[in-house]
Every structure is written in C-alpha cells, then in structure tokens.
C-alpha cells in the first residue's frame with residue numbers, strides 16, 4: 516500500500532486503465548490504479564467488443580476514430596499482446612426514417628474522414644451470409660470498424676501502466692475523497708489513506724456513487740445490458756462483418772465460430788449502486804435470457820438463424836454487465852466543476868470499451884497540461900439541465916436513450932438532450 520501519489524485513478528476497467536496508462540507513459544506524475552475487485556474484472560471484460568466510428572456528434576465521431584487508430588497500434592504502443600478482427604460493419608435500415616439517418620451518417624463520415632458507404636442488400640448478404648434481405652430498405656458498410664475480445668483492453672492497459680511504474684492496487688476500495696479549500700487532497704480506502712492532487716473517477720457503474728464522496732452529483736444510471744453467444748455454427752467466419760439493425764437495436768458478430776447477439780430492450784433494468792451491497796460484483800448480476808430471445812425474435816426476418824437457438828444450435832455463453840447511461844446519450848469526460856482536481860471518465864452509454872483508448876489519451880493530456888486538448892464541453896460532467904435533478908426524469912431520459920440506442924432522431928431523446 517502506498518500513502519502518497521500524484522493521481523489516484525479509481526477503477527481498472529477500460530476507461531480507468533487507459534487513463535492510468537496514458538498518464539504513466541508521460542512519466543511526469545506518479546499514478547496509482549485502485550480497484551475494489553480484481554483488476555479489469557467488472558463490466559469491461561463482458562462487453563461485445565465492437566467499435567462504431569460514425570456517431571451522432573462530430574466530437575464523439577472524432578474520438579471514436581482516434582480510438583480505432585489506437586486499437587490498431589495497441590500492441591506496439593503498450594507492448595502487450597493484442598488481436599482484433601477488422602471485417603467492417605453493416606448497418607441496416609428497415610424503416611424510412613432510418614434510411615434518412617443512414618444518409619446523414621454517410622455524409623458525416625465523409626466530412627470527418629471515416630469510410631462509410633451504401634451497399635446493396637445483396638452485397639451485404641455476400642459479406643454476411645446469414646442475413647436475409649427481404650424488408651431491408653438500405654444498408655451501409657463501414658470497412659474499418661472492428662471487433663475484439665474485450666478483456667484485452669483493460670488487461671493490456673493495466674499491465675502496461677504497471678510496467679511503466681504506476682502502482683497497482685487491486686482489492687482496495689475507495690471509501691472517501693478528501694477535499695480542502697475546494698481541491699482534492701486524497702482518498703480514503705479500506706486499506707488506508709492516500710494523499711494526491713488528482714482523482715479520476717472511472718468507477719464504471721459506481722461512478723456516481725464515488726463522485727458523491729466529493730458531494731458531486733454526476734447524473735448517470737447503471738443499466739443492465741446483455742448478450743449471448745452460440746456454439747459454433749457451420750459457415751460462420753471471423754471476417755464476416757458486425758451487423759446492426761437500427762429499428763430493433765440489435766447487433767450480431769462472429770465469435771469463435773459461433774454468433775454473438777446483443778441488443779437494447781425497451782424497458783431495461785436500471786440500478787442504484789448505493790442500494791447494493793458494497794462488495795457487489797458484476798458476476799453476480801441477475802441475467803434474463805428472455806430479453807435476448809425477444810430481441811432475436813424482432814430480427815427473425817433478417818437473421819432467422821437465431822430461431823434455431825435452443826433447438827439444433829446451442830447457447831455457449833450468456834453474459835451481461837452494468838454500463839451507465841446519460842440523459843443525452845453522450846459520455847461524461849472531464850473535470851467536475853465544483854472540486855478542483857476531480858475528473859470523471861464514465862457515462863459510457865454502452866460504448867466505453869471502444870472509446871477508452873481515446874478518452875484515456877485526452878484526459879491524461881488534460882490532467883498533465885491543465886487544459887482540455889480539444890473542446891470537450893459537450894461531455895462535461897456538469898452539463899445536465901436543471902430538470903434532470905429529478906431522479907425520475909433522469910431515469911426516464913436514460914431509459915429512452917438506451918432503448919433507442921441506434922436511432923439518431925426521435926422526439927423524446929431530442930427533448931431530453933436539449934431540455
């Protein structure tokens with residue numbers, strides 16, 4: 516146990532480990548990476564491991580693109596073993612409004628230098644043979660999107676940060692943040708006090724709870740998200756693209772010879788981590804396969820293969836975790852306005868694994884230089900509007916974002932984002 520450092524990063528998931536690595540790499544500040552559980556053991560290793568580069572805002576599109584570049588050079592940058600598949604991604608519109616959405620995404624991609632083009636449904640089927648084309652109005656293909664085994668990111672960054680001299684403190688729970696004259700002075704843990712000038716709250720589902728130790732309200736709601744993976748199916752190849760169906764909010768990708776399916780149901784289960792036991796572990800989260808069966812059913816015209824699940828196709832894995840949703844569907848990254856030295860890396864909105872390489876880099880630069888390396892105000896922890904002070908409204912807005920994950924425009928989300 517250490518008693519003093521410059522920066523304490525709370526949470527060794529994808530976001531915290533990336534911040535710790537990028538800080539340690541600069542070799543200008545002493546860093547401690549603290550986790551109440553095993554390193555890299557909570558939501559991050561349970562992700563699907565998909566990237567998606569054309570996002571609804573230009574800022575997040577830029578970050579997502581940077582993140583893919585950093586994933587491509589991960590092994591070189593960290594010295595850790597790393598593999599990924601880059602078959603690209605299909606995005607499918609079955610409703611007229613989603614055809615328009617895809618047109619806008621292609622235009623945005625072109626503007627920001629992300630390859631994205633329309634292809635015909637037949638061309639999509641050639642790339643993804645399990646896809647049926649009846650009812651498809653439009654399909655885009657993003658050739659540089661990729662997928663990977665998710666644990667590699669937090670494990671790789673944590674190990675690399677340790678080799679660069681960061682103190683690794685697993686099984687150490689942060690129980691308080693000490694503040695003097697409005698500035699961070701240290702953290703209390705169940706193993707003792709650590710004095711420090713900066714704290715990065717990257718506590719995943721617990722981000723809000725940890726921020727409350729500094730009397731900060733960071734509005735985000737942990738929301739259960741699940742996926743399933745089948746046993747190997749003849750014809751599944753790793754170079755088949757990620758497939759997303761917008762109206763159903765469902766994604767599919769190859770996984771070790773089988774197919775992975777995940778998605779966003781209309782009424783997700785939301786959590787308040789303060790109500791769970793302090794030692795709660797994501798591995799003990801209640802999962803519900805019926806949710807995934809209903810999602811599979813909603814895409815049966817396009818992916819009838821999933822109707823065979825439980826018949827001649829067996830389930831290999833069913834997993835889930837607690838990503839955190841925000842009211843406007845954007846990440847939460849940056850300093851907390853009311854406490855000097857306290858930064859947040861959270862509000863992952865089910866995209867934190869793939870954006871983590873970029874978020875870690877920009878947040879580390881911010882801490883080191885005292886200035887944001889780009890305009891990140893759209894992700895500021897203090898951006899929520901006053902009406903979201905009501906817990907009920909916040910939950911409703913977060914549920915709405917979750918249940919329309921692939922939809923770029925719909926009335927209630929737009930009003931939540933601007934309200």
Ligand SMILES: Cc1cc2nc3c(=O)[nH]c(=O)nc-3n(C[C@H](O)[C@H](O)[C@H](O)COP(=O)(O)OP(=O)(O)OC[C@H]3O[C@@H](n4cnc5c(N)ncnc54)[C@H](O)[C@@H]3O)c2cc1C
Pocket residue numbers: 525526527528529530531549550551552553554555556557558559560561562563564565566687688689690717718719720721722725740741742777834835836837838860861863864865866867868869870
């Ligand atoms: C089924 C599923 C599929 C997903 N698919 C994708 C995908 O395809 N692409 C994508 O980008 N994202 C995806 N996600 C989302 C992604 O998993 C999350 O965005 C990401 O893992 C968030 O990382 P994190 O570092 O914030 O959280 P975590 O990995 O949960 O890490 C937070 C850490 O903080 C620690 N901690 C909490 N409180 C304390 C404390 N008081 N003291 C010390 N330590 C503490 C915890 O123990 C934990 O290890 C998916 C998620 C799920 C569940």
